[in-house]
Amino acid sequence: xxxxxxxxxxxxxxxxxxxxxxxxxxxxxxxxxxxxxxxxxxxxxxxxxxxxxxxxxxxxxxxxxxxxxxxxxxxxxxxxxxxxxxxxxxxxxxxxxxxxxxxxxxxxxxxxxxxxxxxxxxxxxxxxxxxxxxxxxxxxxxxxxxxxxxxxxxxxxxxxxxxxxxxxxxxxxxxxxxxxxxxxxxxxxxxxxxxxxxxxxxxxxxxxxxxxxxxxxxxxxxxxxxxxxxxxxxxxxxxxxxxxxxxxxxxxxxxxxxxxxxxxxxxxxxxxxxxxxxxxxxxxxxxxxxxxxxxx
Numbered sequence: 001x002x003x004x005x006x007x008x009x010x011x012x013x014x015x016x017x018x019x020x021x022x023x024x025x026x027x028x029x030x031x032x033x034x035x036x037x038x039x040x041x042x043x044x045x046x047x048x049x050x051x052x053x054x055x056x057x058x059x060x061x062x063x064x065x066x067x068x069x070x071x072x073x074x075x076x077x078x079x080x081x082x083x084x085x086x087x088x089x090x091x092x093x094x095x096x097x098x099x100x101x102x103x104x105x106x107x108x109x110x111x112x113x114x115x116x117x118x119x120x121x122x123x124x125x126x127x128x129x130x131x132x133x134x135x136x137x138x139x140x141x142x143x144x145x146x147x148x149x150x151x152x153x154x155x156x157x158x159x160x161x162x163x164x165x166x167x168x169x170x171x172x173x174x175x176x177x178x179x180x181x182x183x184x185x186x187x188x189x190x191x192x193x194x195x196x197x198x199x200x201x202x203x204x205x206x207x208x209x210x211x212x213x214x215x216x217x218x219x220x221x222x223x224x225x226x227x228x229x230x231x232x233x234x235x236x237x238x239x240x241x242x243x244x245x246x247x248x249x250x251x252x253x254x255x256x257x258x259x260x261x262x263x264x265x266x267x268x269x270x271x272x273x274x275x276x277x278x279x280x281x282x283x284x285x286x287x288x289x290x291x292x293x294x295x296x
Contacts, residue, residue, distance in 0.1 A: 037171040038243050040103045042296040045093040046251075050288030052115040052158070053085035056281050058151035058190065063275040070221070070274070074125040075147050076192065081119055084153050084284070088113035092290065094164070101168045103176070110159040113184070115284070118152035122195070129220070139201055145220045146196045153280045157185035160235050160255070172243040182235035182257040188264050190278030191224035193217065223276055225266020231282055233259035247294045258283035 057079045062071055070076040094107030126144040134140030159182070166176030197219045199212040239253025263279040 040096045040098045040174060042294045043095050044292045044294045046290050046292035047091055048288045048290030049089035050286055051087055052284055052286045054284030055083055057081050058153060058278050058280045060149050061277050066274040066276055074123055075127045076149055077121045077123050080121040080149055080151050082117040082153050084115050084117040086114040086116060088158055103166050103168060103174055105164045107164055108161045113155050113158045116154040120148050120150035122148035141199050141201050144198050144200055145194050148195050149192055151190040151278050154187040155184050155282060159183050174241045177238040179236040182259060183230060183232045184259050186231045186262045186282045187228045188262045188280055189226040190264050192276050193222050194220040221268050221271055221274060223266050223268040225264045227262055227264035229262055231259035249292045252289045255286045
Protein backbone atom coordinates (compact mmCIF):
# COMPACT_ATOMS: atom_id res chain seq x y z
CA UNK A 1 0.00 0.00 0.00
CA UNK A 2 2.80 2.37 0.93
CA UNK A 3 4.53 1.57 -2.36
CA UNK A 4 1.42 2.47 -4.35
CA UNK A 5 1.05 5.85 -2.58
CA UNK A 6 4.71 6.72 -3.26
CA UNK A 7 4.32 5.75 -6.89
CA UNK A 8 1.23 7.92 -7.30
CA UNK A 9 3.06 10.89 -5.72
CA UNK A 10 6.03 10.47 -8.04
CA UNK A 11 3.74 10.29 -11.07
CA UNK A 12 1.89 13.45 -10.01
CA UNK A 13 5.11 15.40 -9.49
CA UNK A 14 6.37 14.25 -12.85
CA UNK A 15 3.22 15.53 -14.52
CA UNK A 16 3.19 19.01 -12.97
CA UNK A 17 6.98 19.67 -12.94
CA UNK A 18 7.10 21.13 -16.48
CA UNK A 19 4.35 23.67 -15.61
CA UNK A 20 6.18 24.77 -12.45
CA UNK A 21 9.41 25.08 -14.42
CA UNK A 22 7.68 27.28 -16.98
CA UNK A 23 6.30 29.53 -14.21
CA UNK A 24 9.59 30.02 -12.39
CA UNK A 25 11.96 30.17 -15.39
CA UNK A 26 13.61 33.66 -15.80
CA UNK A 27 12.29 35.79 -18.66
CA UNK A 28 14.95 37.25 -20.98
CA UNK A 29 13.98 40.35 -23.06
CA UNK A 30 15.98 41.40 -26.10
CA UNK A 31 17.97 44.63 -25.45
CA UNK A 32 18.02 47.00 -28.44
CA UNK A 33 21.46 47.65 -29.91
CA UNK A 34 22.92 51.12 -29.09
CA UNK A 35 22.41 53.74 -31.76
CA UNK A 36 25.54 54.24 -33.86
CA UNK A 37 27.62 57.38 -33.16
CA UNK A 38 27.11 60.27 -35.59
CA UNK A 39 29.61 60.28 -38.45
CA UNK A 40 30.94 63.55 -39.88
CA UNK A 41 32.43 61.80 -42.91
CA UNK A 42 30.95 62.71 -46.28
CA UNK A 43 30.15 65.44 -48.78
CA UNK A 44 27.76 68.25 -47.82
CA UNK A 45 26.12 71.37 -49.23
CA UNK A 46 24.48 74.28 -47.45
CA UNK A 47 23.68 77.97 -47.19
CA UNK A 48 24.89 80.81 -44.97
CA UNK A 49 24.13 84.40 -44.02
CA UNK A 50 26.33 86.83 -42.13
CA UNK A 51 27.67 90.30 -41.49
CA UNK A 52 30.99 91.93 -42.39
CA UNK A 53 32.69 95.00 -40.96
CA UNK A 54 35.96 96.95 -40.65
CA UNK A 55 37.24 100.50 -40.00
CA UNK A 56 39.75 101.61 -42.68
CA UNK A 57 40.39 104.78 -44.66
CA UNK A 58 40.76 105.67 -48.34
CA UNK A 59 44.19 107.23 -48.88
CA UNK A 60 44.87 109.95 -51.46
CA UNK A 61 48.09 111.01 -53.17
CA UNK A 62 49.23 112.61 -56.44
CA UNK A 63 52.02 112.94 -58.93
CA UNK A 64 54.75 115.55 -58.38
CA UNK A 65 52.64 118.45 -59.69
CA UNK A 66 49.58 117.48 -57.65
CA UNK A 67 51.65 116.91 -54.52
CA UNK A 68 53.27 120.34 -54.77
CA UNK A 69 50.10 122.27 -55.61
CA UNK A 70 47.35 120.56 -53.62
CA UNK A 71 48.74 118.26 -50.93
CA UNK A 72 51.86 120.08 -49.72
CA UNK A 73 49.91 123.33 -49.58
CA UNK A 74 47.31 121.71 -47.33
CA UNK A 75 44.45 122.31 -49.76
CA UNK A 76 43.69 118.56 -49.95
CA UNK A 77 43.64 116.09 -47.05
CA UNK A 78 45.54 112.83 -47.30
CA UNK A 79 42.59 110.55 -46.66
CA UNK A 80 38.95 110.09 -45.84
CA UNK A 81 37.62 107.81 -43.11
CA UNK A 82 35.10 105.17 -44.13
CA UNK A 83 33.45 102.33 -42.22
CA UNK A 84 32.42 99.65 -44.73
CA UNK A 85 29.98 97.12 -43.30
CA UNK A 86 26.93 95.16 -44.37
CA UNK A 87 25.30 91.79 -44.90
CA UNK A 88 26.32 88.87 -47.08
CA UNK A 89 24.88 85.48 -47.87
CA UNK A 90 25.28 82.55 -50.22
CA UNK A 91 26.10 78.86 -50.61
CA UNK A 92 28.83 76.51 -49.43
CA UNK A 93 29.89 72.93 -49.97
CA UNK A 94 32.65 70.62 -48.85
CA UNK A 95 33.88 67.27 -47.63
CA UNK A 96 34.74 65.95 -44.14
CA UNK A 97 36.67 62.87 -43.08
CA UNK A 98 36.49 61.71 -39.48
CA UNK A 99 39.39 59.96 -37.71
CA UNK A 100 38.21 58.99 -34.26
CA UNK A 101 37.40 62.30 -32.59
CA UNK A 102 39.29 64.36 -35.19
CA UNK A 103 37.74 65.72 -38.38
CA UNK A 104 39.63 67.04 -41.39
CA UNK A 105 37.99 68.58 -44.43
CA UNK A 106 37.83 71.23 -47.10
CA UNK A 107 35.10 73.83 -47.74
CA UNK A 108 34.36 76.35 -50.51
CA UNK A 109 31.76 79.12 -50.45
CA UNK A 110 30.58 82.09 -52.50
CA UNK A 111 28.47 84.92 -51.07
CA UNK A 112 26.81 87.96 -52.54
CA UNK A 113 27.85 90.90 -50.38
CA UNK A 114 26.81 94.48 -49.64
CA UNK A 115 29.78 95.65 -47.59
CA UNK A 116 30.36 99.33 -48.38
CA UNK A 117 30.69 102.89 -47.12
CA UNK A 118 31.57 106.32 -48.45
CA UNK A 119 32.87 109.57 -47.03
CA UNK A 120 34.37 112.94 -47.80
CA UNK A 121 36.81 115.37 -46.20
CA UNK A 122 38.08 118.92 -46.67
CA UNK A 123 40.81 120.99 -45.03
CA UNK A 124 39.26 124.44 -45.28
CA UNK A 125 42.50 125.73 -46.80
CA UNK A 126 42.11 127.49 -50.13
CA UNK A 127 44.40 127.97 -53.11
CA UNK A 128 44.93 131.45 -54.52
CA UNK A 129 45.08 131.69 -58.31
CA UNK A 130 46.71 134.41 -60.49
CA UNK A 131 48.61 135.70 -57.46
CA UNK A 132 51.67 136.65 -59.53
CA UNK A 133 49.60 139.14 -61.52
CA UNK A 134 49.32 141.46 -58.57
CA UNK A 135 51.63 144.50 -58.60
CA UNK A 136 52.55 146.56 -55.56
CA UNK A 137 50.42 149.70 -55.25
CA UNK A 138 47.56 148.49 -57.42
CA UNK A 139 44.33 146.71 -56.45
CA UNK A 140 44.32 143.08 -57.47
CA UNK A 141 41.46 140.64 -57.74
CA UNK A 142 42.39 137.06 -56.81
CA UNK A 143 40.44 133.83 -57.22
CA UNK A 144 40.28 131.64 -54.13
CA UNK A 145 39.37 127.94 -54.52
CA UNK A 146 38.50 125.34 -51.92
CA UNK A 147 38.45 121.57 -52.49
CA UNK A 148 37.37 118.32 -50.96
CA UNK A 149 38.01 114.65 -51.55
CA UNK A 150 35.43 111.86 -51.56
CA UNK A 151 35.56 108.10 -51.91
CA UNK A 152 33.46 104.94 -51.73
CA UNK A 153 34.67 101.42 -50.99
CA UNK A 154 32.56 98.35 -51.87
CA UNK A 155 32.79 94.58 -51.68
CA UNK A 156 30.05 93.07 -53.86
CA UNK A 157 30.99 89.38 -53.59
CA UNK A 158 33.11 87.29 -51.24
CA UNK A 159 34.27 83.67 -51.39
CA UNK A 160 36.76 81.29 -49.85
CA UNK A 161 38.47 77.95 -50.39
CA UNK A 162 39.56 76.69 -46.97
CA UNK A 163 40.86 73.69 -45.06
CA UNK A 164 39.00 72.78 -41.86
CA UNK A 165 40.23 70.78 -38.90
CA UNK A 166 38.44 70.13 -35.64
CA UNK A 167 37.64 68.06 -32.59
CA UNK A 168 34.33 66.26 -31.95
CA UNK A 169 32.87 66.69 -28.46
CA UNK A 170 30.33 63.97 -27.70
CA UNK A 171 29.48 62.85 -31.18
CA UNK A 172 27.45 65.80 -32.49
CA UNK A 173 29.42 68.95 -31.66
CA UNK A 174 32.40 69.83 -33.87
CA UNK A 175 34.78 72.62 -32.87
CA UNK A 176 36.95 73.65 -35.82
CA UNK A 177 39.65 76.01 -37.02
CA UNK A 178 39.84 77.01 -40.66
CA UNK A 179 42.06 78.89 -43.10
CA UNK A 180 42.92 79.26 -46.76
CA UNK A 181 42.28 81.43 -49.80
CA UNK A 182 39.80 84.31 -49.97
CA UNK A 183 38.66 86.32 -52.96
CA UNK A 184 36.27 89.20 -53.56
CA UNK A 185 34.78 91.59 -56.09
CA UNK A 186 36.18 94.94 -54.94
CA UNK A 187 35.19 98.39 -56.21
CA UNK A 188 36.61 101.83 -55.44
CA UNK A 189 35.47 105.28 -56.59
CA UNK A 190 37.15 108.58 -55.71
CA UNK A 191 37.09 112.27 -56.61
CA UNK A 192 38.86 115.55 -56.04
CA UNK A 193 36.40 118.44 -56.41
CA UNK A 194 36.60 122.22 -56.40
CA UNK A 195 33.59 122.88 -54.16
CA UNK A 196 33.66 126.65 -53.90
CA UNK A 197 35.29 129.71 -55.43
CA UNK A 198 35.30 133.39 -54.63
CA UNK A 199 36.86 136.70 -55.76
CA UNK A 200 38.93 138.62 -53.21
CA UNK A 201 40.33 142.11 -53.93
CA UNK A 202 43.61 143.03 -52.30
CA UNK A 203 45.92 146.03 -52.23
CA UNK A 204 49.52 145.52 -51.25
CA UNK A 205 48.56 142.15 -49.77
CA UNK A 206 45.65 143.52 -47.73
CA UNK A 207 42.06 142.45 -48.45
CA UNK A 208 39.99 145.45 -49.48
CA UNK A 209 36.99 143.70 -51.03
CA UNK A 210 35.19 140.37 -50.97
CA UNK A 211 35.12 137.54 -50.78
CA UNK A 212 32.52 137.46 -53.53
CA UNK A 213 31.27 133.87 -54.04
CA UNK A 214 31.19 132.46 -57.55
CA UNK A 215 28.21 130.33 -58.38
CA UNK A 216 28.69 126.69 -59.33
CA UNK A 217 31.50 124.28 -58.66
CA UNK A 218 34.34 122.74 -60.68
CA UNK A 219 35.76 126.12 -61.70
CA UNK A 220 39.16 124.53 -61.10
CA UNK A 221 40.22 120.90 -60.68
CA UNK A 222 37.39 118.35 -60.68
CA UNK A 223 38.78 114.86 -61.18
CA UNK A 224 37.07 111.52 -60.62
CA UNK A 225 38.00 107.90 -61.17
CA UNK A 226 37.08 104.32 -60.35
CA UNK A 227 38.62 100.86 -60.16
CA UNK A 228 37.04 97.40 -60.05
CA UNK A 229 38.89 94.11 -59.63
CA UNK A 230 38.58 90.58 -58.22
CA UNK A 231 41.18 90.47 -55.45
CA UNK A 232 42.82 87.32 -54.09
CA UNK A 233 44.03 87.03 -50.51
CA UNK A 234 43.79 84.86 -47.40
CA UNK A 235 41.49 84.14 -44.48
CA UNK A 236 41.66 82.43 -41.08
CA UNK A 237 39.03 81.77 -38.45
CA UNK A 238 37.09 79.19 -36.49
CA UNK A 239 33.71 78.15 -35.21
CA UNK A 240 31.49 75.23 -34.30
CA UNK A 241 29.00 72.95 -36.04
CA UNK A 242 26.25 70.87 -34.39
CA UNK A 243 24.51 67.86 -35.93
CA UNK A 244 20.74 68.08 -35.52
CA UNK A 245 19.87 64.79 -37.26
CA UNK A 246 21.49 62.16 -39.43
CA UNK A 247 22.08 64.58 -42.33
CA UNK A 248 21.37 68.09 -41.04
CA UNK A 249 23.70 70.36 -39.08
CA UNK A 250 23.96 74.04 -38.17
CA UNK A 251 27.12 76.10 -37.80
CA UNK A 252 28.48 79.47 -36.68
CA UNK A 253 31.88 80.82 -37.66
CA UNK A 254 34.14 83.88 -37.60
CA UNK A 255 36.59 84.77 -40.39
CA UNK A 256 39.27 87.42 -40.66
CA UNK A 257 40.17 88.16 -44.28
CA UNK A 258 42.73 90.24 -46.18
CA UNK A 259 42.31 90.70 -49.94
CA UNK A 260 45.04 93.28 -50.41
CA UNK A 261 44.79 96.79 -51.81
CA UNK A 262 42.94 98.41 -54.72
CA UNK A 263 44.04 101.70 -56.34
CA UNK A 264 42.22 104.10 -58.67
CA UNK A 265 44.21 106.71 -60.65
CA UNK A 266 42.44 109.69 -62.24
CA UNK A 267 42.79 113.28 -63.46
CA UNK A 268 40.80 116.19 -64.87
CA UNK A 269 41.10 116.21 -68.70
CA UNK A 270 41.29 120.03 -68.56
CA UNK A 271 44.39 119.83 -66.35
CA UNK A 272 46.22 116.62 -67.36
CA UNK A 273 49.39 117.70 -65.60
CA UNK A 274 47.76 116.87 -62.26
CA UNK A 275 47.20 113.16 -61.56
CA UNK A 276 45.62 111.76 -58.38
CA UNK A 277 45.47 108.32 -56.82
CA UNK A 278 43.13 106.82 -54.23
CA UNK A 279 43.75 103.45 -52.61
CA UNK A 280 42.11 101.32 -49.93
CA UNK A 281 42.74 98.05 -48.13
CA UNK A 282 40.12 95.31 -48.45
CA UNK A 283 40.45 93.47 -45.16
CA UNK A 284 38.07 92.92 -42.29
CA UNK A 285 35.92 90.55 -40.29
CA UNK A 286 32.95 88.30 -41.06
CA UNK A 287 30.59 86.48 -38.70
CA UNK A 288 28.24 83.91 -40.30
CA UNK A 289 25.69 81.26 -39.43
CA UNK A 290 24.68 78.46 -41.76
CA UNK A 291 23.02 75.10 -42.30
CA UNK A 292 24.48 72.02 -43.99
CA UNK A 293 22.97 68.87 -45.50
CA UNK A 294 25.20 65.79 -45.70
CA UNK A 295 24.86 63.99 -49.03
CA UNK A 296 26.21 60.56 -47.99
